[in-house]
Amino acid sequence: MPAQGHINPMLNFAKRLVTKRVKVTIAIPLSKAKSIETDNSKITIELYSDGFEDGGESRTFVSKLKRFKEVGTKNVSKLIENHQNSKYPIKCIIYSSVMPYVQDIAKQYGLIGASFFTQSCAVNSIYYHVYHGHLTTPVQDPPISLPGLPSLETHELPSVMSVADPDQEPDRSVLHLLTDQFSNVEETNWFLFNTFDRLEDEVVKWAVKQWPEKVISIGPTVPSIYLENGPKASEPDSSPYIEWLNTMDTGSVVYVSFGSVAKLGEDQIGELACGIKRSNMYFLWVVRDEEQHKLPTKFQDDISKKGLVVSWCSQLEVLAHKAVGCFLTHCGWNSTIEALSLGVPMVAMPQYIDQHTDAKFVEDIWRVGIRAKLDDKGIVRREEIENCIKYVMQGGRRDKFKKNAVTWKELAKEAVDEGGSSDRNIDNFIAGLALFS
Known part of the structure; x- marks a missing residue:
């Protein structure tokens, strides 16, 4: 997703994978080429057009999403094809969770698809309940009680869930963008959360019960040098x-x-x-x-x-x-x-x-x-x-x-140290990639 809040954690996760001898290529839209810097020579950066090289400031939020899906996915597909006959054919696509349609690309090319959630596990669980109709919007009957979460008042929920007019743009499109992350969960191979087990213990356990052997917490995606x-x-x-x-x-x-x-x-x-x-x-x-x-x-x-x-x-x-x-x-x-x-x-x-x-x-x-x-x-x-x-x-x-x-x-x-919970989860993820053929 061409936003800094998605690019940064993805880059830091890539650096962690590289330390475990995984070959990583990061696909970045041309419109965000200046937003990424890495001094890691083992990470390959591939640029592709998302149709916004002109900036796209005049476009509405809805038209931006539509153009990104149409142009971006076409060019990511070309990128995959270019790699298929190389020394390192792509085996897995890790994509921002708000782009579930990338899973269709993974399926088309016979690849593993891993959805990377850049918001907290708690917040994403709320989106899940809205998507499945367990929680209707706009929310008007607090407090809200959901599995794995503390009791929440209306003002403590994601803001798009309490807008007066649920059909108002861009709030409606943002809400759909966030809830549609769960539109094809049955086909997704992995769910990667930028959190660690102790931080969101109860809701992570809830997610694991929902999708056994799919959910792993791989965070925090903070460079290890800052955690020393x-x-x-x-x-x-x-x-x-x-x-x-x-x-x-x-x-x-x-x-x-x-x-x-x-x-x-x-x-x-x-x-x-x-x-x-x-x-x-x-x-x-x-x-x-x-x-x-x-x-x-x-x-x-x-x-x-x-x-x-x-x-x-x-x-x-x-x-x-x-x-x-x-x-x-x-x-x-x-x-x-x-x-x-x-x-x-x-x-x-x-x-x-x-x-x-x-x-x-x-x-x-x-x-x-x-x-x-x-x-x-x-x-x-x-x-x-x-x-x-x-x-x-x-x-x-x-x-x-x-x-x-x-x-x-x-x-x-402790979570990201060798043998810690997130470190073990990443090892399990890599082991899953190794078994895939």
């Missing part, structure tokens, strides 16, 4: 923001980022800016270039001694830095599992789709942070932001959140 213990998790970095972090005390900085897609309104960015400033904490805030005009006038001049605003940073490098004591996040699954894997407490400000459910788990299940509350206009006000940051960063509560976060970090590392 020690004073520095990675090679020295001379980026200005890392040099700035190097001057800060341990646990003294709030890292703020809302991912590569979320677009906050100008009012919300203004409240966020004021709330961060009022907390009087040091902070590093990622505001994409196209969003920076929404910042309050002279904000960057006013905070020059307390904070740093950048248009991009290496999130793993920042989360692994000893100076970072808290992550103010939208709670996208990649960001959430990265913070958990690196032992960083969170302030959750979910925006849409799966993020509300992830935030529920951050606060109530994993107990590594808190959720900021919306006002009656759907905005998190400056006072709430200030209070949430202080709540996570100060006093005895800070020690509690950090202790819990470090526990999850240790469990994440």
